[in-house]
Amino acid sequence: MSRAFVKEQDGVEELPDRLISEHPNLVTAEGLAQIEAEVARLDAAHAFAQAAGDRGEMASTARDLRYWSARLASAELVPLPADYTQVQFGSKVTIERADGRTQTYRIVGEDEADPAKGSISYVSPLARALAGKSVGETVKVAGNEAEIIAIA
Numbered sequence: 001m002s003r004a005f006v007k008e009q010d011g012v013e014e015l016p017d018r019l020i021s022e023h024p025n026l027v028t029a030e031g032l033a034q035i036e037a038e039v040a041r042l043d044a045a046h047a048f049a050q051a052a053g054d055r056g057e058m059a060s061t062a063r064d065l066r067y068w069s070a071r072l073a074s075a076e077l078v079p080l081p082a083d084y085t086q087v088q089f090g091s092k093v094t095i096e097r098a099d100g101r102t103q104t105y106r107i108v109g110e111d112e113a114d115p116a117k118g119s120i121s122y123v124s125p126l127a128r129a130l131a132g133k134s135v136g137e138t139v140k141v142a143g144n145e146a147e148i149i150a151i152a
């Protein structure tokens with residue numbers, strides 16, 4: 001049958017859900033605030049799309065709202081570390097690479113990670129290599145060694 005003769009549904013076409021990580025949804029206070037802000041932004045965007053009758057935008061915002069609402073519901077707030085002797089969730093770690101470059105990263109939740117801005121997910125290979133280590137210890141980074149020179 002031709003699509004020309006098929007009645008369109010009156011409802012909103014749903015997009016496939018975004019995949020949710022199987023890892024615990026650990027977040028910093030900043031990460032939790034970002035998730036809450038995204039849910040509020042998407043609520044407003046979805047209401048605007050509904051008022052405008054924009055079915056494509058309604059489907060998009062509904063999908064993203066489902067994702068961020070699930071992330072908010074599963075968020076586990078982790079307080080800042082009280083001990084800076086070992087790398088852990090929330091730590092700010094400075095490493096010195098074999099070529100002399102120094103880099104500083106903060107270990108955060110998956111949704112708030114942005115390596116270009118100096119934050120990496122706690123499940124990333126680098127964060128896993130750093131976890132539990134102390135100043136002076138070395139880790140493998142991209143096939144080379146790097147020394148931990150500071151933890152804050």
